[in-house]
Amino acid sequence: MINLAMLNKKIKDSGMTIVAISAKSGILRETLYNKINGNVDFKASEILSLSKVLRLSNSERDKIFFANESESDSTNGKSNNAS
Numbered sequence: 001m002i003n004l005a006m007l008n009k010k011i012k013d014s015g016m017t018i019v020a021i022s023a024k025s026g027i028l029r030e031t032l033y034n035k036i037n038g039n040v041d042f043k044a045s046e047i048l049s050l051s052k053v054l055r056l057s058n059s060e061r062d063k064i065f066f067a068n069e070s071e072s073d074s075t076n077g078k079s080n081n082a083s
Contacts, residue, residue: 001067002038002065003067004036004038006063007036021054025052042065047061
């Protein structure tokens, strides 16, 4: 699940409008509005593009776009090591 509050804060902190972010990221304005309002999921390519436009660190990107996956993996004791 997306951390919409954190994403919206990063957008606000960027000083850019949604129109400017849309143009720089290549995501249609209406599509971007729907995604940042939680109506539609982000595609991997859109996450990458927004990360570049908003200058997100890998950690920020993960906290925004992959918060629940990261938390559930660590709390469930899952490991990346194959047995």
